[in-house]
Amino acid sequence: MIVLGLTGSIGMGKSTVARMFADEGVPVFDADKTVRALQGPGGALVAPIEAAFPGSTGPEGVRRAVLADMVLHDRAVLRRLEEIVHPAVGEAREAFLAEHRDRPLVVLDVPLLFETGGEKNVDKVAVVSADPDVQRARTLSRPDMTPEKFVRIMMHQLPDAEKRKRADYVIPTDCAIDETRFAVRRIVACLSGGGDS
DSSP, X not given: OEEXXXXXXXXXXXXXXXXXXXXXXXXXXXXXXXHHHHHSTTOTTHHHHHHHSTTXXXXXXXXXXXXXXXXXXXXXXXXXXXXHHHHHHHHHHHHHHHHTTTSSEEEEEOTTTTTTTGGGGOSEEEEEEOOHHHHHHHHHTSTTOOHHHHHHHHHTSOOHHHHHHHOSEEEEOSSOHHHHHHHHHHHHHHHTTSSOO
């Protein structure tokens, strides 16, 4: 089994690309979706997060916007949150890999792959990338997003140029969607044993 790490900064179109891999029949582990489940109503991380960050949860689970305001301004505080979240996500990832161990290719969709050292857990890395103006416009079109919040998020993410340098594959999303899908299919064919890189 080849484990492909899929990553990309906010607003790059990574969720769309992850769906394309799934459309090709490749099992995809979605780290963000796993975190949302763990932080949702009754989720395993709600109590530990509330204990570390009082007022950050409610009946709906973790109040993500409130928690983000608490942690995004300070790397040490963010690290405290990561120490709670990352082990739980790691357990879910290992369960996913065990479940799909007979598949030739699986994808780990991890937004902060490089930032957390997650590239050590994968065989290859694909980075989803777009022009900075496209990225900014996409991100600022999200509900509850502000230019200030966008800047704070970007401060915690490795620059796109550095991610592209460290990647085995770069998947563009500032182009026609068919071009993006072609790039995905090419990677699937290559890593599943059906083509050259």
